[in-house]
Amino acid sequence: MDFSEEQTLTIQALAAGIFPSDENIPSAGDLPVTEMFLEVASTWPEETRMIFGNSLDLINNISWSIYGVTVQNLDDQSLAEFIEMIARDENFIPFWGPFRSLIALNYYGLPSAYEAIGLPGPNLDTGGFDADGMPAGESNR
DSSP states (O other), X not given: OOOOHHHHHHHHHHHHHHSOOOSSSOOTTTTTHHHHHHHHHTTSOHHHHHHHHHHHHHHHHXXXXXXXXXXXXXXXXXXXXXXXXXXXXXXXXXXXXXXXXXXXXXHTTSHHHHTTTTOOOOOGGGTOBOTTSSBTTOOOO
8 A cells, every 4th residue: 555645745744743944954844754754654564554544544634624624734833733732632642653753763864954953963874872872883891
């Protein structure tokens, strides 16, 4: 199962709402976070993708019933309010926690996001760090 265009736009809008832009930092919707998310989701079992897609459809239906538009058509203020409502809804915990985490990992894995807030970026390519915070292989133990 591939996500529909509507579901993909919903992912992008929710990502932009989680990480909106400011004068120095692009939003998650302006970066390839959605594409990265979809790449990871393509490895999920079919049933998981279907459940996730159904959750996206439900979120859009809720947006439509409250605001009269789908998530991707919400203005910034309404999107922020809507995301807060979804994040606090116990029924969406199984969806929201993993979704937000994957969006955050993808967002902060991009140079324009991590550099804008002064982080060095992922360290996977440089060997990572040990438990003491030292570059791997350089510990004095």
